[in-house]
Amino acid sequence: MxxxxxxxxxxxxGVSKKTVSRVLNNExxxxxxxxxxxxxxFKELDYTPNPxxxxxxxxxxxxxxxxxxxxSKSYITRVQTGAxxxxxENNYNLLIHPCDLRGDALxxxxxxxxxxxxxxxxxxxxxxxxFKVLVDFLKAKKIPYARVASAVLDDESISVRSNDEQGAxxxxxxxxxxxxxxxxxxxxxxxxxxxxxxxNGYLRALNTHGIEFNERLVEEGNFSYHSGVDSAxxxxxxxxxxxxxxxxxxxxxxxxxxxxxxxxxxxPDDISIAGFDNAPIARHIWPGLTTIAQPVEDMxxxxxxxxxxxxxxxxxxxxxxxxxxxxxxxxxxxxxK
Amino acid sequence: MxxxxxxxxxxxxGVSKKTVSRVLNNExxxxxxxxxxxxxxFKELDYTPNPxxxxxxxxxxxxxxxxxxxxSKSYITRVQTGAxxxxxENNYNLLIHPCDLRGDALxxxxxxxxxxxxxxxxxxxxxxxxFKVLVDFLKAKKIPYARVASAVLDDESISVRSNDEQGAxxxxxxxxxxxxxxxxxxxxxxxxxxxxxxxNGYLRALNTHGIEFNERLVEEGNFSYHSGVDSAxxxxxxxxxxxxxxxxxxxxxxxxxxxxxxxxxxxPDDISIAGFDNAPIARHIWPGLTTIAQPVEDMxxxxxxxxxxxxxxxxxxxxxxxxxxxxxxxxxxxxxK
DNA sequence: TCCCAACCTGACACCGGTGTCATAATGTCG
DNA sequence: CGACATTATGACACCGGTGTCAGGTTGGGA
Numbered sequence: 001m002x003x004x005x006x007x008x009x010x011x012x013x014g015v016s017k018k019t020v021s022r023v024l025n026n027e028x029x030x031x032x033x034x035x036x037x038x039x040x041x042f043k044e045l046d047y048t049p050n051p052x053x054x055x056x057x058x059x060x061x062x063x064x065x066x067x068x069x070x071x072s073k074s075y076i077t078r079v080q081t082g083a084x085x086x087x088x089e090n091n092y093n094l095l096i097h098p099c100d101l102r103g104d105a106l107x108x109x110x111x112x113x114x115x116x117x118x119x120x121x122x123x124x125x126x127x128x129x130x131f132k133v134l135v136d137f138l139k140a141k142k143i144p145y146a147r148v149a150s151a152v153l154d155d156e157s158i159s160v161r162s163n164d165e166q167g168a169x170x171x172x173x174x175x176x177x178x179x180x181x182x183x184x185x186x187x188x189x190x191x192x193x194x195x196x197x198x199x200n201g202y203l204r205a206l207n208t209h210g211i212e213f214n215e216r217l218v219e220e221g222n223f224s225y226h227s228g229v230d231s232a233x234x235x236x237x238x239x240x241x242x243x244x245x246x247x248x249x250x251x252x253x254x255x256x257x258x259x260x261x262x263x264x265x266x267x268p269d270d271i272s273i274a275g276f277d278n279a280p281i282a283r284h285i286w287p288g289l290t291t292i293a294q295p296v297e298d299m300x301x302x303x304x305x306x307x308x309x310x311x312x313x314x315x316x317x318x319x320x321x322x323x324x325x326x327x328x329x330x331x332x333x334x335x336x337k
Numbered sequence: 338m339x340x341x342x343x344x345x346x347x348x349x350x351g352v353s354k355k356t357v358s359r360v361l362n363n364e365x366x367x368x369x370x371x372x373x374x375x376x377x378x379f380k381e382l383d384y385t386p387n388p389x390x391x392x393x394x395x396x397x398x399x400x401x402x403x404x405x406x407x408x409s410k411s412y413i414t415r416v417q418t419g420a421x422x423x424x425x426e427n428n429y430n431l432l433i434h435p436c437d438l439r440g441d442a443l444x445x446x447x448x449x450x451x452x453x454x455x456x457x458x459x460x461x462x463x464x465x466x467x468f469k470v471l472v473d474f475l476k477a478k479k480i481p482y483a484r485v486a487s488a489v490l491d492d493e494s495i496s497v498r499s500n501d502e503q504g505a506x507x508x509x510x511x512x513x514x515x516x517x518x519x520x521x522x523x524x525x526x527x528x529x530x531x532x533x534x535x536x537n538g539y540l541r542a543l544n545t546h547g548i549e550f551n552e553r554l555v556e557e558g559n560f561s562y563h564s565g566v567d568s569a570x571x572x573x574x575x576x577x578x579x580x581x582x583x584x585x586x587x588x589x590x591x592x593x594x595x596x597x598x599x600x601x602x603x604x605p606d607d608i609s610i611a612g613f614d615n616a617p618i619a620r621h622i623w624p625g626l627t628t629i630a631q632p633v634e635d636m637x638x639x640x641x642x643x644x645x646x647x648x649x650x651x652x653x654x655x656x657x658x659x660x661x662x663x664x665x666x667x668x669x670x671x672x673x674k
Numbered sequence: 675t676c677c678c679a680a681c682c683t684g685a686c687a688c689c690g691g692t693g694t695c696a697t698a699a700t701g702t703c704g
Numbered sequence: 705c706g707a708c709a710t711t712a713t714g715a716c717a718c719c720g721g722t723g724t725c726a727g728g729t730t731g732g733g734a
Contacts, residue, residue, distance in 0.1 A: 395722065
């Protein structure tokens, strides 16, 4: 299997390599006859352009980086799925890069990543989507980026999010409609903007339905299963015990469920539990968790697609979209007795 | 921020760019004085070589591809973690590529991937690790590859595995020692070589302890949670009901647990349940699952490291390693009453 | 002192594409 | 039919590195 380069194609077709390049890139100013001829040679020789050479000539890598620092593996794979879909459609590659939000070395870490990999653009996933230091750095360096699931629309970048506040509102309202008035809440990780959004939705629902906010019902978690266990302990120890718990994500909700079950409480008869994210675990446990499903793949795919467009056409306008989240009711929530 | 290239470094240091290249690559035949001088300029100008140009010159991409077709997201992220660790140490990038094992287009899909991305090598994860058609294709095309968690050591490739058969033996023996004699088994996906390995370990344990094999206790699953539900139904409907269930992975074990709980069975008092893989769900549910932990990250990291070495030094000998799996006992298994 | 090997170094072509520009071919209009 | 705009094409440099090879230095042994 000998290599087929643009030169072999050119000489085989009897044209210059520049003309071959024109055909490759669908440039104008090529006669139909020539174009046909070259295209035929492409097939005959089974030619595939070398992206590395192309990258060198255009000073591009055709690589999009995706950074994350997220405990939820299912979330990460969903993000990857969406990003990959967009990349494949556009002949880009995806470079995944887990890293520490809190490490002091974050910026230099990212700088090194960009330097060494020559990324064309970066996708920021939570909790990076709203991490000002990083965003400012990218802006200053003029590195194209897109933000996934960010809390704020800033009118100057590519940003695709879903409505966490509304989702939290709806699931809280769902509990209220089931007759619950004492609803505990477990917060997420303070670095994630979703944490505040979800809490706000909870508060708004209480407020809308005239239920007084009780600070003692709120626990600080960090989205990890483990933190959920700690929060669950505090909540289940309360006297009187709340009749429902809304955890900011499904892992923490699963932890509440586990502890409640250990303590011989019946879910949902004795206590209702709701989560957020519709992670796989939400339907892998019994009872299944009532939760909020977000279109993570969709968000990411849109963000990456727009990012790639932006790289090709830098003057492109910002792109700001909010997609809908959806309430999914399962067995873990029920009418209060 | 203007670009720093090998040319600027060369002229700044007052040497030829070839000499700079020599320093970059730690080649011999550079005087210490010159080397020092160039290294100092690297720092002063904050020079980072362009991997794309280097790739073009050496006809390499510094990209390793990782293909998978696996329902377990936690497994995939563990694989990625290990692969990334090895890549970062060697300045390689990781390209992830989910694809269908069963699709007729698999080979042409992979061929296209290799053609367009110019991968330097490929990591095969289950179920591809033992997929003969693909392995033969890669061998014929002379694409370097490494196999992770394959069933067989073939003495001619890079292959890092853990001992699934032994793991299954140990967990079955664990159940037997707890007094169980009627132990149901749920098989994995037939495309995965682990499926047979784990089944063999189960059989060997029965045999070793003089327990007669009962075909009716075996169900066909496919590693998915959903298949576990179906298998669980059949098993729990058996009369007499087995006193223990060993599922070939944790998702299916979780499904058994869910169904058993729905049916008011106490685990482990009424029935013991064991899984395999030590997936996160094994400790996120109550009772926690007794299972087998494999060093997935380690396996993958070793495989990728060897693969990269092999790419650099193609004459390198094959590398065949088997790592140990470890029994983890949790609350889902107990002494029979 | 001379010779040759071992060590340094740089000139130059090359990897496989793309950008620029000059030139040739074709078309349009008065 | 001539002047000029438009389209089609190729020559050549260039992207930022590496491989080859030739030439210059240095050092040790005869």
